[in-house]
Amino acid sequence: MARLKVPALRAGGNRPASKSRGRGFLVGLGAIGVVAAVTLLTVGYNSPKGIPGRSYYNLQAAFTNADNLTQSYQVRIGGRLVGQVLNPRVDKGEGVVDLQLNPDVEPLLSDTTLKVRPRSPVGVRFVELVPGTKGRPLGEDDRIPSSQTSATVQLDQALDTLDADRRAKAQVLLNELGKGFLGRGEDINEAQSNAPRFLGDLQDVASEVTAQPNVRSFVGGAESAAAAADPVREDIARGFDPEARAMRPFVQERDAIRSTLTTAPGDLRSVQSGLARVSPMLSQLERFGRSATPAFRQASTTLAGTSKLFREADPGLEAARKTLGLASEAVPPTLQLLRTLQPVLPDLDATLASANPVLTELSPRECDMNRFFGNWNETLAYGDGFSNVLRFNVIASLESIQGYNGKPLGRTTKQSPYPAPCEIDRQTFAGGR
Numbered sequence: 001m002a003r004l005k006v007p008a009l010r011a012g013g014n015r016p017a018s019k020s021r022g023r024g025f026l027v028g029l030g031a032i033g034v035v036a037a038v039t040l041l042t043v044g045y046n047s048p049k050g051i052p053g054r055s056y057y058n059l060q061a062a063f064t065n066a067d068n069l070t071q072s073y074q075v076r077i078g079g080r081l082v083g084q085v086l087n088p089r090v091d092k093g094e095g096v097v098d099l100q101l102n103p104d105v106e107p108l109l110s111d112t113t114l115k116v117r118p119r120s121p122v123g124v125r126f127v128e129l130v131p132g133t134k135g136r137p138l139g140e141d142d143r144i145p146s147s148q149t150s151a152t153v154q155l156d157q158a159l160d161t162l163d164a165d166r167r168a169k170a171q172v173l174l175n176e177l178g179k180g181f182l183g184r185g186e187d188i189n190e191a192q193s194n195a196p197r198f199l200g201d202l203q204d205v206a207s208e209v210t211a212q213p214n215v216r217s218f219v220g221g222a223e224s225a226a227a228a229a230d231p232v233r234e235d236i237a238r239g240f241d242p243e244a245r246a247m248r249p250f251v252q253e254r255d256a257i258r259s260t261l262t263t264a265p266g267d268l269r270s271v272q273s274g275l276a277r278v279s280p281m282l283s284q285l286e287r288f289g290r291s292a293t294p295a296f297r298q299a300s301t302t303l304a305g306t307s308k309l310f311r312e313a314d315p316g317l318e319a320a321r322k323t324l325g326l327a328s329e330a331v332p333p334t335l336q337l338l339r340t341l342q343p344v345l346p347d348l349d350a351t352l353a354s355a356n357p358v359l360t361e362l363s364p365r366e367c368d369m370n371r372f373f374g375n376w377n378e379t380l381a382y383g384d385g386f387s388n389v390l391r392f393n394v395i396a397s398l399e400s401i402q403g404y405n406g407k408p409l410g411r412t413t414k415q416s417p418y419p420a421p422c423e424i425d426r427q428t429f430a431g432g433r
Contacts, residue, residue, distance in 0.1 A: 065097030067151035078193025110135030116151040
């Protein structure tokens with residue numbers, strides 16, 4: 001039986017088996033491993049101060065109260081991590097730190113502010129950075145002065161001001177606040193990012209308000225009023241007891257009051273419609289008040305004079321009392337006379353009524369009457385050469401016998417025998433003479 005020859009297997013398939021590595025190769029490989037380990041160790045050791053090959057925006061900040069700020073504390077803007085604190089030190093009596101910031105916040109302006117805030121109740125802090133809105137851009141390694149930095153009061157310091165009972169209540173409050181804030185981290189971060197701008201605007205408004213002298217006077221007056229009220233505060237508290245008793249019937253009759261308030265809107269609408277009709281009268285009263293204001297200003301002087309007149313008239317009024325007493329005795333005869341005249345008053349009314357047409361005709365002819373009596377006055381005032389006082393001319397003409405025929409009668413007579421009132425004067429002044 002023939003044998004089947006099987007080729008001998010070689011290491012690596014069709015490749016010959018590798019030769020063993022030399023000692024030099026192993027030493028080099030070990031050196032590379034050692035260098036890599038040292039490099040990783042160095043990078044890991046220095047990584048809190050910065051990652052090699054990455055750029056940063058570096059600033060400095062000075063603090064009057066750094067509040068135990070230490071190496072690698074975080075720097076945040078509105079809750080977002082943007083850098084860390086490095087190299088805390090003391091320079092000229094102030095705490096100075098380096099701020100290693102992400103390049104995306106560059107450049108910050110010179111009015112940027114910093115505040116050291118607690119990150120946890122156990123004392124961990126972070127630096128809250130509020131970017132400025134005006135000023136010059138801050139360059140590399142520029143320093144933010146201590147006038148623009150501050151630190152918050154720590155929670156333990158605030159709690160030290162409370163006694164045991166209030167600390168227990170504060171603990172309950174904080175626990176309940178924790179329940180309320182649970183799951184609202186994003187909302188809180190957004191509120192924190194908007195809060196600095198809001199508080200800055202609020203500070204500007206408060207500064208403008210407090211700069212007013214009237215506000216300072218009001219605050220000072222309020223302080224004085226509070227100081228004056230402090231000794232009698234218990235009496236003031238007891239003084240509200242009558243008001244409380246006065247309000248008690250309203251509480252007892254709250255159902256009736258509720259019913260009244262339910263129907264009140266309809267009644268108020270009716271009153272409102274009525275007020276709309278009253279508005280024109282109020283407008284007129286307002287105009288009357290404005291017009292009468294000058295008279296009211298003068299009224300005080302007038303009233304003072306009137307008061308003086310009454311004081312001076314007192315003796316005369318005393319004498320007038322006697323006169324009025326005598327006049328009262330004349331009242332019955334006067335009434336008797338009026339009763340006697342009453343029957344003839346209708347005839348007197350008829351007489352006056354019959355005179356009305358004559359008066360109506362003569363009333364618009366005042367100028368004609370004045371001319372008529374003026375002419376008679378001139379006629380009677382002077383005589384002629386024969387000592388005749390009454391002067392008049394007799395004009396003999398056809399019209400004086402047959403009447404007026406509508407034609408002009410001459411230079412001194414007018415065309416109409418029945419002229420309108422004052423027509424003679426108008427024609428005279430118009431050149432009709």
